[in-house]
Amino acid sequence: MQQKPQRAILVNVIPHFYDREQAMGEFDELTRLIETYGGMVILKIIQRRGRPSAKTFVGEGKAQEIATMVRDLKADVVVINGFLKANQSNHLINIIPCEVLDRFEMILKIFEKHAASPEAKLQLQIAQYKYEFPKLFGKGAILSQQAAGVGVATSAASGGRRAARGPGEKILEVKRRHLKQNIQTMEKKLLQFRQMRELQRQRRQRQNFFTAALVGYTNSGKSSLLKALTKKDVLIEDKLFSTLDTRLGHLYMDGRKIVVADTIGFIQNLPPLLFSSFLATLEEVKEADLVLHVKDASDPKVFEKINVVEDVLAQLKCDTKPRLYVFNKIDLCRPDDIVIFEQTFQEFSPIFVSALQRENLDSLLNALKTPALKSLTY
Numbered sequence: 001m002q003q004k005p006q007r008a009i010l011v012n013v014i015p016h017f018y019d020r021e022q023a024m025g026e027f028d029e030l031t032r033l034i035e036t037y038g039g040m041v042i043l044k045i046i047q048r049r050g051r052p053s054a055k056t057f058v059g060e061g062k063a064q065e066i067a068t069m070v071r072d073l074k075a076d077v078v079v080i081n082g083f084l085k086a087n088q089s090n091h092l093i094n095i096i097p098c099e100v101l102d103r104f105e106m107i108l109k110i111f112e113k114h115a116a117s118p119e120a121k122l123q124l125q126i127a128q129y130k131y132e133f134p135k136l137f138g139k140g141a142i143l144s145q146q147a148a149g150v151g152v153a154t155s156a157a158s159g160g161r162r163a164a165r166g167p168g169e170k171i172l173e174v175k176r177r178h179l180k181q182n183i184q185t186m187e188k189k190l191l192q193f194r195q196m197r198e199l200q201r202q203r204r205q206r207q208n209f210f211t212a213a214l215v216g217y218t219n220s221g222k223s224s225l226l227k228a229l230t231k232k233d234v235l236i237e238d239k240l241f242s243t244l245d246t247r248l249g250h251l252y253m254d255g256r257k258i259v260v261a262d263t264i265g266f267i268q269n270l271p272p273l274l275f276s277s278f279l280a281t282l283e284e285v286k287e288a289d290l291v292l293h294v295k296d297a298s299d300p301k302v303f304e305k306i307n308v309v310e311d312v313l314a315q316l317k318c319d320t321k322p323r324l325y326v327f328n329k330i331d332l333c334r335p336d337d338i339v340i341f342e343q344t345f346q347e348f349s350p351i352f353v354s355a356l357q358r359e360n361l362d363s364l365l366n367a368l369k370t371p372a373l374k375s376l377t378y
């Protein structure tokens, strides 16, 4: 997907009562994911159904329709805004004459592109393997059936049912065992990385450094803020999931060292498997003295995204930690919106900045300077 952008058809299945506008809105984020991946959206399809089809996710007729559109529009990939089970994926692949990805696979591909450190690569590989594991059952069923097909002739001759268990099942067993061993080996390696980071964190705690963690929705400007505050050279891109690792920068104020941690961004409906794989990189947030919840103040969906981040913070048990709301990108924002944010989020001491224009960073620095912050509770 490097040179020519892949032509993508997006598909969403929604219940009958679901708001169409909202479903279209969900496509916006999927579109951003596809652009980040290097593709372009050529068509968006919504199907209303009581629930996704157990066999083909969309209805079978709709799957045939999509296949025709793929041929007519020369699409390269169909992306489903949901999570496909192994058998749904297998059936769709048989009907639709191009690559079919679900939301998990789409995000996985972006993570693959962006994983730079050995730890992020390892985490990603574990997530991929774990994802493949149940899928093997689907493929395995087919393999076993094929093998059984061969076996039936022999079984008729031998009159026994056991002959129906063909070589396909054996291959599958070996593959499964191999995959399991690989996951265990990688998890051991990962543990070493985590132990190393834990030691570093303990050292910082002993030295009594104040740590502030930047968290927030993907693309809200966390890395830009880290750079603006600490001059740390980090990757800043108008893409989703540019940062997959925790990166630390530091600054000195009143002779005191303050560590600022940049973290992986959050997203709505992050596949749980990916979330749990990358959870460890968020340990830094758990240990931080202060959480800086960064938001893109110019984003029309900022309220929804605040909720997504708050949910993740609750899952991390960090929702009772002292935290400040940092509204970034105010250079793109209407003054009226700032007043609304100020009133709505008073309890989180909102600060309004532009990392790009270096606007109002002093107020953020002042908040970090307040010695009382360490014992602040909200």
Ligand SMILES: Nc1nc2c(ncn2[C@@H]2O[C@H](COP(=O)(O)OP(=O)(O)OP(=O)(O)O)[C@@H](O)[C@H]2O)c(=O)[nH]1
Pocket: 216, 217, 218, 219, 220, 221, 222, 223, 224, 225, 235, 236, 237, 238, 239, 240, 241, 242, 243, 244, 264, 265, 266, 328, 329, 330, 331, 332, 353, 354, 355, 356, 357
């Ligand atoms: N206009 C404007 N753009 C900004 C500002 N801060 C960041 N951006 C832009 O927003 C995009 C995302 O910035 P990042 O700092 O990479 O965002 P992030 O939250 O680290 O993103 P992920 O690591 O992908 O989750 C980039 O194109 C930045 O240049 C700002 O204050 N104003």
Ligand SMILES: [Mg+2]
Pocket: 222, 223, 224, 235, 236, 242, 243
């Ligand atoms: Mg980033």
